[in-house]
Amino acid sequence: MSHAPFIVGAYLVAFVALAGLVIVSLADRRRVRRDIAERGLERKR
Amino acid sequence: MTGFAALMARDLRLVWRRPADVAVVLAFFVVATVLFPLGIGPEANVLARIAAGVLWCAALFAALLSLDRLFAADHEDGTLDLLLLAPWPLELAVLAKCAAHWIVTGLPLAVLAPLLGVAFGLEAPSLAALGVTLLVGTPTLSLVGGLAAALTLGARRSGALLALLALPLCVPTLIFGASAVGTIADGMGGGEGFATHLAILAALALVSLATLPWAIAAALRQAGE
Amino acid sequence: MAQLHFLANPARFRRFSQRALPVLSFATALALAVGLYLALVVSPPDYQQGEMVRIMFVHVPAAWIAMAGYMLLAALGASLLVWRHPLAALMARGAAPVGAVFCAVCLLTGSLWGRPMWGTYWVWDARLTSMLLLFFLYLGHIALSRAYDDPGRGDRAAAILALVGAINVPIIKFSVDWWNTLHQPASMMRLGGPAIHPAILTPLLVMAVALLLLYVVLVLLRTDTEIDRRRLELAEDVRGVAA
Numbered sequence: 001m002s003h004a005p006f007i008v009g010a011y012l013v014a015f016v017a018l019a020g021l022v023i024v025s026l027a028d029r030r031r032v033r034r035d036i037a038e039r040g041l042e043r044k045r
Numbered sequence: 046m047t048g049f050a051a052l053m054a055r056d057l058r059l060v061w062r063r064p065a066d067v068a069v070v071l072a073f074f075v076v077a078t079v080l081f082p083l084g085i086g087p088e089a090n091v092l093a094r095i096a097a098g099v100l101w102c103a104a105l106f107a108a109l110l111s112l113d114r115l116f117a118a119d120h121e122d123g124t125l126d127l128l129l130l131a132p133w134p135l136e137l138a139v140l141a142k143c144a145a146h147w148i149v150t151g152l153p154l155a156v157l158a159p160l161l162g163v164a165f166g167l168e169a170p171s172l173a174a175l176g177v178t179l180l181v182g183t184p185t186l187s188l189v190g191g192l193a194a195a196l197t198l199g200a201r202r203s204g205a206l207l208a209l210l211a212l213p214l215c216v217p218t219l220i221f222g223a224s225a226v227g228t229i230a231d232g233m234g235g236g237e238g239f240a241t242h243l244a245i246l247a248a249l250a251l252v253s254l255a256t257l258p259w260a261i262a263a264a265l266r267q268a269g270e
Numbered sequence: 271m272a273q274l275h276f277l278a279n280p281a282r283f284r285r286f287s288q289r290a291l292p293v294l295s296f297a298t299a300l301a302l303a304v305g306l307y308l309a310l311v312v313s314p315p316d317y318q319q320g321e322m323v324r325i326m327f328v329h330v331p332a333a334w335i336a337m338a339g340y341m342l343l344a345a346l347g348a349s350l351l352v353w354r355h356p357l358a359a360l361m362a363r364g365a366a367p368v369g370a371v372f373c374a375v376c377l378l379t380g381s382l383w384g385r386p387m388w389g390t391y392w393v394w395d396a397r398l399t400s401m402l403l404l405f406f407l408y409l410g411h412i413a414l415s416r417a418y419d420d421p422g423r424g425d426r427a428a429a430i431l432a433l434v435g436a437i438n439v440p441i442i443k444f445s446v447d448w449w450n451t452l453h454q455p456a457s458m459m460r461l462g463g464p465a466i467h468p469a470i471l472t473p474l475l476v477m478a479v480a481l482l483l484l485y486v487v488l489v490l491l492r493t494d495t496e497i498d499r500r501r502l503e504l505a506e507d508v509r510g511v512a513a
Contacts, residue, residue: 064447077500192430192469194435196414196430196431197414197417197427199418199423200414200418200424200427201417201418202417202419203417206410206413206414206417209406209410209413210407210410210414210431212406213403213406213410213435213438213442214434214435214438216403216442216445216446217438217441217442217444217445220445220448220449221445221447221448224448224449224452225454247376249441252441256434256437257434259433261429261435263351263430264427267423267426267427267430268423268427
């Protein structure tokens with residue numbers, strides 16, 4: 001059995017999971033920041 | 046010490062008035078146990094092989110069932126606030142509640158399980174081992190369960206969340222309890238005897254006893270904040 | 271310790287992370303590039319596992335980070351309960367999902383390693399099973415911290431859970447190792463191989479550093495978001511009371 005698909009698969013899974021987490025985290029941050037800006041809390045300490 | 050005894054007596058009295066609460070848990074234990082042969086098949090040597098594990102798992106689930114009411118009733122009627130203000134240490138009150146829970150849940154399970162073990166084809170020495178390991182192991186379950194109950198007091202989905210929190214923490218007790226019974230049956234045990242397994246179970250119970258009452262008390266305090 | 275107190279103030283943390291994130295992100299990308307090159311191109315096939323050893327370069331660091339990540343949750347929990355550091359709760363909230371994802375990566379890559387090596391996608395190997403239980407501990411922490419309308423209550427409950435869980439992790443590991451030796455022949459090839467060959471060490475360490483940097487970046491990023499989210503929630507509460 002060729003091992004290549006498993007190796008590629010493993011790296012792919014890791015990449016999808018971690019890149020996915022990065023994207024979701026960035027999207028979350030952008031959404032919350034937008035909400036804060038909307039409520040005009042930016043200047044508040 | 047009288048506070049401890051009084052609290053335990055109160056909890057036991059409350060159960061005495063509503064024996065159905067205990068009966069339901071034990072009935073669940075029986076029903077859950079019976080599901081396994083129905084799902085797996087009645088082959089005698091298979092059942093004998095899985096008996097210890099099945100009975101231990103079913104006991105674990107049954108012990109968890111009654112936990113979400115452990116502190117909830119007191120939380121609702123204000124008893125918990127009184128306990129928080131009482132002169133004796135909250136840890137002692139926690140211990141009393143967990144002890145009462147064990148008497149009402151763990152102890153009957155330890156007695157009932159060997160009876161069910163007969164239906165799985167276990168021999169007398171294994172049945173005795175099953176009873177003893179449950180006897181020594183269920184106090185740990187009451188303590189770990191007590192912590193999960195205190196942490197989820199008033200939470201959304203507290204029943205399922207309680208199980209999610211408690212079950213991983215119960216795994217060591219489950220492993221040593223079930224495999225202890227295995228050492229009797231087919232000499233399995235990784236070379237270690239029943240006594241070693243039992244000693245480890247007892248050690249787990251002692252460690253839980255020494256640490257968890259404080260964690261449970263801390264959880265109850267921050268529930269009151 | 272003084273540095274930690276310095277960062278405990280959310281505003282200070284915000285300024286720190288604003289400067290640190292770009293630098294750390296760049297370092298992460300660089301380390302990943304080097305690490306992947308070493309792992310996939312440079313390092314030779316293992317004499318036992320063949321090319322499959324390359325999966326180890328992701329699987330093993332992910333395991334280390336998942337474990338360390340839970341210890342971080344415990345440390346943050348202690349920090350919250352004992353010193354009431356306002357940031358500790360928010361960082362725990364941000365860090366828990368990251369640790370859980372690294373845990374999942376460890377499990378998935380381990381499973382894919384197992385298919386050609388053991389024949390099945392899952393084997394109740396001691397280390398994989400311990401990692402699975404750690405994953406459940408993570409899920410419990412995440413669920414508990416979000417189970418209350420009052421987020422502070424969830425933070426404190428999760429903090430206690432993290433501390434108890436951290437103490438339990440070695441106990442769970444011990445019991446799973448025990449369980450595994452009972453039920454499996456000792457000759458089964460252990461996940462990770464019998465010894466760490468020096469040629470394997472370099473790619474492994476570089477990937478470990480790269481993934482650790484990624485973890486730190488993600489935690490800083492998410493903590494930032496949690497700070498803002500808490501501000502939003504507090505503002506909503508005030509609005510609700512004033513209305």
